[in-house]
Amino acid sequence: MVNFGNLSQVFAFIFSLASMAFLLTGLMKNDMRFIESGRRSLYGLALFTTLASIALGYLFITDSFQVEYVASYSDRALPMFYKVTAFWAGQKGSLLFWAWVLTVFTAIVVRNTRTDLKSRNTPYIYLVLATTASFFLLLLTSLSNPFALLGFIPKDGQGLNPMLQNPGMIFHPPTLFLGYIGFTIPFAYAVSAMVIGKLDETWLRKTRRWNVLSWVFLTIGIILGGQWAYVELGWGGYWAWDPVENASFIPWLIATAFIHSAIIQERRNIMKVWNMVLIVLTFVSCLFGTYLVRSGVLQSVHDFGATGLGGYFLVFMIVILLGGIYLIAESYNDLRTKHSLESYLSRESTFLFNNVLFLAIAFSTLFGTIFPLISEAVTGNKLTVSQPFFNQVNTPLFLILLLLTGICPLIGWRKASADNLRKNFLVPALAAVIGAIALFIAGIREFYPLTAFSLSIFVIVTIFNEFRGGTMARRKLTGEPVFTAFPRLLYKMRRRYGGYIVHLGVVIIVIGITGSSAYKLETQGTLYKGESIKIGDYELRYDDLRGYRDRNRDIYAATLKVFKNGKPAGTISPERRYYINAEKPTTEVSLRTGLIEDLYVTMPGIGENEEITLKVTVNPLLIWIWIGGFLMVAGGIIAILPNRKKKGDYNEID
Numbered sequence: 001m002v003n004f005g006n007l008s009q010v011f012a013f014i015f016s017l018a019s020m021a022f023l024l025t026g027l028m029k030n031d032m033r034f035i036e037s038g039r040r041s042l043y044g045l046a047l048f049t050t051l052a053s054i055a056l057g058y059l060f061i062t063d064s065f066q067v068e069y070v071a072s073y074s075d076r077a078l079p080m081f082y083k084v085t086a087f088w089a090g091q092k093g094s095l096l097f098w099a100w101v102l103t104v105f106t107a108i109v110v111r112n113t114r115t116d117l118k119s120r121n122t123p124y125i126y127l128v129l130a131t132t133a134s135f136f137l138l139l140l141t142s143l144s145n146p147f148a149l150l151g152f153i154p155k156d157g158q159g160l161n162p163m164l165q166n167p168g169m170i171f172h173p174p175t176l177f178l179g180y181i182g183f184t185i186p187f188a189y190a191v192s193a194m195v196i197g198k199l200d201e202t203w204l205r206k207t208r209r210w211n212v213l214s215w216v217f218l219t220i221g222i223i224l225g226g227q228w229a230y231v232e233l234g235w236g237g238y239w240a241w242d243p244v245e246n247a248s249f250i251p252w253l254i255a256t257a258f259i260h261s262a263i264i265q266e267r268r269n270i271m272k273v274w275n276m277v278l279i280v281l282t283f284v285s286c287l288f289g290t291y292l293v294r295s296g297v298l299q300s301v302h303d304f305g306a307t308g309l310g311g312y313f314l315v316f317m318i319v320i321l322l323g324g325i326y327l328i329a330e331s332y333n334d335l336r337t338k339h340s341l342e343s344y345l346s347r348e349s350t351f352l353f354n355n356v357l358f359l360a361i362a363f364s365t366l367f368g369t370i371f372p373l374i375s376e377a378v379t380g381n382k383l384t385v386s387q388p389f390f391n392q393v394n395t396p397l398f399l400i401l402l403l404l405t406g407i408c409p410l411i412g413w414r415k416a417s418a419d420n421l422r423k424n425f426l427v428p429a430l431a432a433v434i435g436a437i438a439l440f441i442a443g444i445r446e447f448y449p450l451t452a453f454s455l456s457i458f459v460i461v462t463i464f465n466e467f468r469g470g471t472m473a474r475r476k477l478t479g480e481p482v483f484t485a486f487p488r489l490l491y492k493m494r495r496r497y498g499g500y501i502v503h504l505g506v507v508i509i510v511i512g513i514t515g516s517s518a519y520k521l522e523t524q525g526t527l528y529k530g531e532s533i534k535i536g537d538y539e540l541r542y543d544d545l546r547g548y549r550d551r552n553r554d555i556y557a558a559t560l561k562v563f564k565n566g567k568p569a570g571t572i573s574p575e576r577r578y579y580i581n582a583e584k585p586t587t588e589v590s591l592r593t594g595l596i597e598d599l600y601v602t603m604p605g606i607g608e609n610e611e612i613t614l615k616v617t618v619n620p621l622l623i624w625i626w627i628g629g630f631l632m633v634a635g636g637i638i639a640i641l642p643n644r645k646k647k648g649d650y651n652e653i654d
Contacts, residue, residue, distance in 0.1 A: 001055050001059055001064070002055075002059065002064070002066070002149065004055050005051075005052050005055030005056055005146075005147040006147045008048045008049070008051040008052035008055060009048070009052045009096075009137065009141050009147070012044075012045055012048035012099070012103070012133075012137055013134065013137040013138065013140075013141050015042075015044040015045040016041075017134060018037075018038075018041045019038045019041035019045060019126065019130040020127060020130045020134060021038075022035070022037040022038030022041060023126055023130065024127065027123055027124075027127075032117070032118065035117065035123050036117065038123065038126060038130070039110055039117065039126060041130075042103070042107060042110050042126060042129070042130060043107055045103045045107075045130070045133060046103040046104050046107035049099050049100040049103045049104075049133075050100060050104070052100070053087075053096060053097070053100045056069075056096060056146055056147070057084060057087055060074055060083045060084065060086055060087060063075075063076055063083075063157070065154045065155075065156065065157050066149055066153040067146075067148070067150070068149065069090060069092045069093060069147075069148065070086075071150060071154055071157040071158060072090060072157070072158055073086040073089040073090050073157070073158070073159075074159065075156050075157040075158065075160075075552070075581050076156050077159075077551060077552035077580055078160055078552060079165075079551060079552070082164075082165050082170075085170045086160050086164075088173050088174060088177070089160055089161070091144060092140075092144045092145065092146035093146050094173065094177070095136055095140055096140055097174065097177055098136050098177060098180075098181060099137055099140060101177060101178060101181045102129070102132060102133050102136065102184060103133050105182065105185060106129040109126075109129065109185060109188075110126065113125070120196045120198070121189075121192040121193060121195075121196050121198060121203075122192075124188075124191065124192035124195050125189055125191075125192045128188035128191050128192065129184065129185075129188050132184055132188075135316055139309060139312060143308065143309060143312070144309060156581075159579065159580065159581030159582065162553075162577065162579045162582050163233070163586065165579075166228055166231070166232045168224050168225075168227050168228030168231065168232065169228055169232075171220070171224055172224040172225045172228055173221075175217045175218075175220040175224060176218065176221030176222070176248055176289075177221075178217040178221075179214045179215065179216075179217035179220075179221055179248075179251075180214075180218070180251065180286035180287075180289060182210055182213055182214025182217060183210075183211075183214045183255065183282050183283050183286050184283065184286075186203075186210050186211050186214075186279055186282075187279055187280070187282070187283035189206060189207045190203060190207075190275075190276055190279045190280070191323075191324075191327060194328065194330070194331045195327065197331065197334060199331060199334050199335055200269075201265050201269065204262045204265060204266055204275065208262070208640070211255070211258065211259055211262065213636075214255065215252070215255050215256065215259060215636060216637060218251065219252065219632050219633055220629075220633055221248060222245075222248055222249065223625075223626065223629035223632075223633075225245065225248065226238040226239050226625070227626060229245075230589075230622075231591065234586075234587040234588075234589055234604075234615075236520070236600050236602075236615070236617035236619065238516075238625065241365075241386070241387050241390040243292055243369050244289075244292060246365050246366070246368070246369040247288060247289035247292040247369065248289050249365060250285045250362050250365055250366055250369075251282055251285035251286045251288075251289055253358045253359070253361055253362040253365070254278060254281050254285055254358065254359065254362050255282045256358055257278055257354070257355040257362075258275065258279055258282055260351050260354060260355060261274055261278060261351060261355050262275055263351065264348055264351050268348060268413075270337050270348070271352075272335040272336070272337060273328065273335045273336065274355070276328050276331070276335060277328060278355075280321070280324030280325075280328070283324075284317055284320055285362075287317045288317060291310060291313035291314060291317060292369075343415035345411060345415065345421070346411060346412070346413060346415050347412060347413050348413065348414070349411075350404050350408040350411060353404055354405075354408070357397050357400055357401045357404070358401070360397055361394050361397050361398065364393045365390065365394065368385045368390055368393075371383065371384065371385050372384050398510075399448070399452060402452070402456070402459060402506075402507070402510055403455055405459050405503050405506060406428060406458045406462045407462075409462055409466050409500070410424035410425055410428070410462060411424070427465065428458050428459075428461040428462045428465065431457055431458065432454050432455065432457045432458035432461070433454075435453070436450060436453075439453055446518060448518065449514050449515075449518040449519075452511075453511065453514060455510075456507045456510055459503065460507055463500050463503055463504050466497075466500055467486070467489075467500065470489050470493070470497070471485050471486045471489055472485075474488065474489045491641070494638045494639055494641050495640075498636065498637070498638035498639030498640075499639055500635070501634060501638060502631070502632050502635035502636055502639070503635075504631055504635070505627075505628040505629065505633075505635060506628065506632060507628070508624050508625075508627055508628030509624070509625050509628030509629060509632070510628075511624050511628075512621050512622055512623070512624030512625035512626075512627075512628060514621075515620040515622070515624070516598075516619040516621055516625070520617065520619055521536045521617065522535075522615070522616070522618075523535045524613070524614065524615045524616070525613070525614060526605075526607070526611055526612065526613045526614075527542040527611060527612055527614060528610075528611045529543065529544070533614055533616060535617075535618055536618045538562060538563065538564055538569075538599060538616075538618065539562075539563040539566075540560045540561070540562055540563075540572065540601070540614070540616060541561040541563070542558060542559075542560055542612060542614075543559045543560065543561050543571075544558070544559040545557070545558050545559070545606070545610050546559070552579055552581075553578060553579045554578040555576070555578075555588075556576045556577075556578075556606055557574070557575045557576075558574055558575075558603055558612050559571055559573055560572045560573065560590075560601065560614075570592070572592055572599065572601055574587065574588065574589065574590040574603040575587070575588035575590070575603065576588070576603050576605075576606055587602045587603055587604055588602075589601070589602050593622075593623055594623070595623060595624075596620065596621070597618050597621070597622070598617075598618070598619040598622045598623065599616070600617040600619055601615070601616050603615075
């Protein structure tokens with residue numbers, strides 16, 4: 001199977017090179033026979049990366065520890081569940097996963113464009129995709145081979161990092177990769193459009209679902225990453241502005257800006273240059289995310305150490321960036337349009353302002369992330385910036401962005417009138433003011449929490465008004481009852497209302513972040529049996545400590561009786577785990593989740609006399625972050641649902 005995997009990788013690389021050669025020859029000679037051969041080679045490319053992936057999965061399942069990658073990330077005691085997911089636990093498997101998904105996506109594009117082969121832009125789309133796949137396959141076959149053998153066969157493997165033995169890590173990395181990889185498709189369409197000079201909104205329409213779907217995967221990946229950090233790392237938070245977290249957040253921000261500005265181009269035929277810039281930046285930032293994880297240039301709980309691949313990624317990114325800049329410069333005169341913004345009080349302007357804010361947040365996050373590299377280059381010392389820097393810079397920008405999220409639906413296209421503003425703003429603004437007064441009276445006096453909650457009320461009322469207005473209009477038009485008119489409205493105008501659901505998810509996340517950040521309670525202490533620790537309305541009494549063996553780990557679990565406001569409220573059981581093949585023990589969070597607050601308990605230490613050290617946190621409103629994330633994903637999916645009436649839409653990528 002090792003040879004089978006190796007050969008599959010090599011054949012995949014050969015097919016990628018062959019596809020590039022056929023496509024280039026076909027384009028140079030204007031010969032469809034070569035282009036057809038290049039197209040078919042892309043199917044072969046997908047086939048062989050699939051076979052290589054199956055081979056690697058088989059080697060993990062069968063404990064083939066003669067393979068260095070398998071021995072590094074698995075052992076005999078590892079549950080089968082995690083043996084399968086260990087595929088992408090290290091950089092070699094992750095690169096193969098990248099190549100496999102990219103080539104499968106490419107095969108989907110090839111199939112869906114099979115009737116457009118004579119179109120001038122199609123071969124260029126194939127060429128960009130084949131070139132990108134070639135880069136990853138070059139790394140796999142020459143520098144980072146997951147099928148490389150050890151000089152001996154160890155009795156057992158080194159095992160999977162205990163922190164990765166969590167259900168969240170099964171889906172978090174692949175969904176992030178799906179997001180990164182998905183943006184290769186719109187990038188390929190954009191490059192093709194610039195090369196052949198077909199610069200209208202066609203490429204945007206054809207890639208809209210790829211854009212949104214990739215964004216959805218990135219969103220899922222980021223949310224799952226936060227959830228994993230929350231339940232696994234044991235520090236009581238979900239986002240620490242870690243370099244690798246930031247590396248996934250930056251493309252998400254740019255892609256979100258791109259999805260918004262693409263709407264403007266489709267509707268008003270403006271911002272063509274801007275959209276080309278954004279899609280190039282989105283793709284480069286996706287590569288940057290992969291580069292940061294692979295290079296080992298920055299310290300992170302997620303990185304794979306210095307792998308030696310950083311330089312190759314850096315060169316590839318620079319080539320992509322310079323190539324994109326060159327194509328945009330060459331196409332600049334054709335990309336410019338005669339149309340412009342008619343008024344600053346228009347929906348187009350709010351989209352433009354939100355683009356600026358998204359990029360400002362992306363830039364500040366990028367600056368903070370790479371600051372250690374900058375400081376090392378200038379001073380010789382690697383200085384880092386921490387959470388306060390990111391919070392101080394980004395929080396005001398996020399609040400302005402939240403305000404724009406509410407304002408945008410209230411302003412008409414082209415130019416808003418005074419009557420329009422007065423009519424649309426009155427109710428949401430009044431609700432926000434009343435809400436702010438009520439919150440102030442209730443004791444919320446700090447500026448940022450008060451502002452965030454008030455703006456959230458403003459946006460929620462705005463979105464509710466949009467749904468209410470649309471439903472009532474449909475009811476009046478069709479005579480349908482409200483409960484029928486609403487879902488039909490949602491499906492009929494799913495792109496618009498799916499977007500509103502995404503916005504509603506964002507607002508709910510803001511509420512969750514604000515509550516859990518501003519009003520978080522923490523305490524720590526060491527208890528002997530029978531002793532208690534208090535935090536807020538809670539009191540935890542240490543009753544018992546028991547130890548037992550479970551699969552590949554020894555577990556010590558404390559039993560704590562929970563009281564809330566003096567009344568019994570069940571038990572909670574934090575754990576200390578000792579994995580075989582792991583140098584250090586880990587803490588397992590015990591969590592009591594509610595709509596109002598989370599009670600979060602970890603056990604950092606156990607003494608000789610069974611005294612335990614506890615770290616207890618109360619996180620208000622935190623569950624709303626996950627609920628908001630679910631709504632964002634649901635809204636994104638609704639926005640790209642195909643139209644059942646147009647059968648052909650199921651087979652087209654647009």
